[in-house]
Amino acid sequence: MNVLIVLAHPERQSFNGGLTDLAVETLRGTGHDVEVDDLYAEGFDPVERASHYPQRANSDYFSPLTEQRAHYERKRLPPDVAREIGRLEWADLLILQFPLWWHAQPAILKGWFDRVLVYGGLYSGSKRYNRGHFRGKRAICSVTAGSPAHTFMPFGRAGNMVEWLWPIHSSLYYVGYEVLAPQVSYEVQSGGVQYREETAFRENLAAMKQAWSRRIPSLAQESGIPFTSWEDWDNDGVLRATNPMRWRPS
Amino acid sequence: MNVLIVLAHPERQSFNGGLTDLAVETLRGTGHDVEVDDLYAEGFDPVERASHYPQRANSDYFSPLTEQRAHYERKRLPPDVAREIGRLEWADLLILQFPLWWHAQPAILKGWFDRVLVYGGLYSGSKRYNRGHFRGKRAICSVTAGSPAHTFMPFGRAGNMVEWLWPIHSSLYYVGYEVLAPQVSYEVQSGGVQYREETAFRENLAAMKQAWSRRIPSLAQESGIPFTSWEDWDNDGVLRATNPMRWRPS
Structure with a gap:
């Protein structure tokens, strides 16, 4: 397999960086x-804005989707976006490696979705979900979280981990990826917020690395x-099973 | 009330901009x-990174939480973050106005959470949720989405809107806000992806504005x-109602 690891952490020496190194070593x-696609090291700009598009399809009104489509069709995408798309086309397996910040991926990775997955190129109204651009490829989130695993259970204090990752998983599926169950490393507190005893802290990190x-x-x-x-939805985009018309006697 | 509207859209003439103007007019x-806090106009940098902290508590290893706490305590937060916090302290009601991009807020607003809600200042292990910093204040998301409302119902093709907003709502609650039910404006396609007939498109926008x-x-x-x-969780952060020890005969 060709494997692309997108790393979104501001400290390369972090546990996220360590999990990245481990994956590289194990896979090679x-x-x-x-x-390895280190978004911080590459200085990736996650903000979708007009200045990325010097040759606008509409110079009076900035619509991200309009400009994404126009620039994709003219092969004039921003260079960093074109480079990211090239990497995605190459990879059979995509690993997103990031810490959970405010119940989601860090902004630098959120904006990677906003800018790289371009409308008219990597998806359209008819090229989505199981008809998506990247069908046949796999993706997985490898996530670190500060709190213990049991607090991320349903109704736990840190909130259900399945719910925090659902928007990201759904976005990956939207462009056609087969999304694997996430790898979550719990109780990973970066320096200064270690409330656990040092030895137990290090043993936990070692166990999390071994699991990965x-x-x-x-x-x-x-x-x-x-x-x-698609097979589950009717023409209105509603689940067929919930549409009472389906159950009329024929 | 003092009302702060945080706007996260790259085009000020957009429908998001129009909903902002409408809210300003109606409230005044x-x-x-x-x-109005227009993140794009202010050039807000959503990426939490070492360069925001010139006087590091730990110059060998960049931990966002360590630096956030240290700089908050020394009153040396980055100027843009300090300005945002001042606005939040002033406001009784916070309105987040944004388009739904990839099942979440745009990166510029995701990073506003990452950078502005500083550890050791606006939250800590004991100052969260209903004991949060902003308790007594209210917040609401006013969101625009491209697809029709029925596709955002449970199991609909666009996914359940409640699930897309849950991470954001939970983050607002985390710092103590009372979170109001969101205002969602559906079928708002910016230029170029209007698949509806023009008159129906404009009538829908007018109806969405009127509802807001x-x-x-x-x-x-x-x-x-x-x-x-807090009252619902035991000391391990697990829901008391799900802990079998609670139901032992006393």
């Missing part, structure tokens, strides 16, 4: 090609998270 | 003070979305 050791290392070899075979798909 | 007309305008006067009285709170 089993014959895969790996590229052991799982990596199976990523090519795992089944993805099930999603509803 | 009924005697409230209103400030009519609701605004009640924002000071509405009840917020209910959340679980």
Whole structure:
């Protein structure tokens, strides 16, 4: 497999950086090609704005989708976006490596979705979900979180982890990826907010690394998270099973 | 009331901009003070990174939370963050006005959470949720979405709107806000992706504006979305009701 790891953490020495190194080593050791896409190191600009598009389709009104489509069709996308798309086309497996900040990915990675997954190119009204651009490819989120696992259970104090990752998983599925169950490393507090005893803290990190290392070899075979798909929706985009018209006697 | 509207759209002439103008007009007309915080116009940088902190508590390893706390305590926060916090302290009602991009807020607003809601200042392990910094204040998301309302129903093709907004609502509650039910304006496609007939498109926008305008006067009285709170969790951060120890005969 060709594997792209998109890393979104401001400190390369962080645990997120360590999980990235571990994935590179483990994957290369089993014959895969790996590229690391360090968004902070590359200075990726996550803000979708008019100045990215010097040759506007509409210079009076800035519509991101209009400009994305026009620039994709003319092969005039911003250079950083074109580079990211090239990497995605190359990769069979996409790993998003990030810390959970405010119940979501850091802004630099949120804007990677906003800018890189261009309308008219990587998706359209008819090219989405199980008819998406990247169908046949796999994606997985490897996430770190500060609080313990049990607080992320349903109704726990830190909130249900499944719900925090649902928008990201759905966005990956939107462009056609088969989305694997996430790898979550809990109780990863970066310097200064370590409320656990130092030895227990280090033992936890080692266990989290080991769990990731052991799982990596199976990523090519795992089944993805099930999603509803075109076959499930009627022409209005409503779930067929919930449409009472479907149950009329024929 | 003092009302702060945080606007996150790259085009000031957009429908999001129009909803902002409408809210300003309606609120001022009924005697409230209103400030508009246009993140794009102010060039807000949403990326939390080391360069925002010239006087680091730890210059060898960049931990956002460590630096946030240290700089808050020394009153040396980045100027843009200090300005945003001043606005939040002033406001009784916070309106977040944004388009739904990739099942969430645009990156410029995601990073506003990452950078402005500083650890050690606006929250800590004991100052969160219903004991949060902004308790007594209210917040509401006013969101625009491209697809029709029925596709955002549970299992609809565009996904359940309640789920897309849940991370944002939870983040607002995390710092103590009473979070009002969102105002969602559906079928708002910016230029170029209008797949509806022009007249119907304009009539829909007018109806969405009217709905917002009519609701605004009640924002000071509405009840917020209910959340679980400290009283519901045991010392491990698990919902008491789900802990079998609670149901032992006493």
